[in-house]
Amino acid sequence: MFPVLLTGLVTGLSLITAIGAQNAFVLRQGLVRQHIGYVVLICIAGDVSLINAGVAGVGAVIRSHPTVLEVCRWAGAAYLVWFGVRSLLAARHPRTLTSQGAASRGSVVGAALAITFLNPHVYLDTVLLLGNVANQQGATGRWWFAAGACLGSIGWFTTIGYGARLAAPLxxxxxxxxxxxxxxGVTMLTVAVLLLTG
Structure with missing residues (x-):
């Protein structure tokens, strides 16, 4: 079953490593070193639960209720526009690592939850796409595929969250x-536009 596990790992990584709102948020929190453990944990838990839901067949339920994705699309786009504008406004007043304002744990956790679960692409990629590919691996193979995809998620978010500190001198x-x-800011606004137009 190692080849199936490896296929799940590579497929999962190929979907989550593209620059997007979630990765940009994790990277930023890793750089400022504010509540990064919570952020990484939320992103991993979100991915793992959605991957397993897709393998268990929840994708069929989501496909039959498109209103759920539509609500996520509009709520996610609104949140991303707010976050993008806030980042662009922050760029007008350059800061350093030592001058970053301290964010509360609640606000960081709320942002991580919103950026993880209000993005319809998360459901399309993890629940529908990975779920469909996993279910082509057979009754036992699908769970090995899911395990590989989950390992990819764990490795990726841990790396960018905690590895960001290596960029501290820069x-x-x-x-x-x-x-x-x-x-x-541009990434967040671009993803919001893509959500609303695609």
Whole structure:
């Protein structure tokens, strides 16, 4: 079953490593080192639960109730626009790692939950796509595939969340934060537009 596990790992990684709202948020929290353990845990728990839900057949339920995805689409787009505009406004006043304002645990956890579960692409990728591919692996193979995809998620979010601290020397310069805030803002707004138009 190792080949199926490996296929799940590679497939899962190929879907979550693309730059997007969730990855940008995890990276930013890793850089400022604020409640990163909660953020990584929420992202991993979200992915693992949705992957397993897809393998268990929840994708068919979601397909038969498109209103659920439509509500997530609008709520997610609104949240991403707010987050993107906030990042672009922050870019007007460059900061350093030491000048970052402290965010409360509740606000960071709320943001992580919103960015994880209000994005319809999460459901399309993890529940529908990974669920469909997993279920082509047979009764036993599908769970090995799911395990591989879950390992990919665990490895990815842990790496970008805790690995971001390696970039701390670079982030000590205000201009670097300005560039990062602009990139995050543009990414969030682009994903919001794609949600509303696609």
């Amino acid at each position: 982030m000590s310069r205000p201009v670097t934060w300005r560039v990062l805030d602009v990139l995050i």
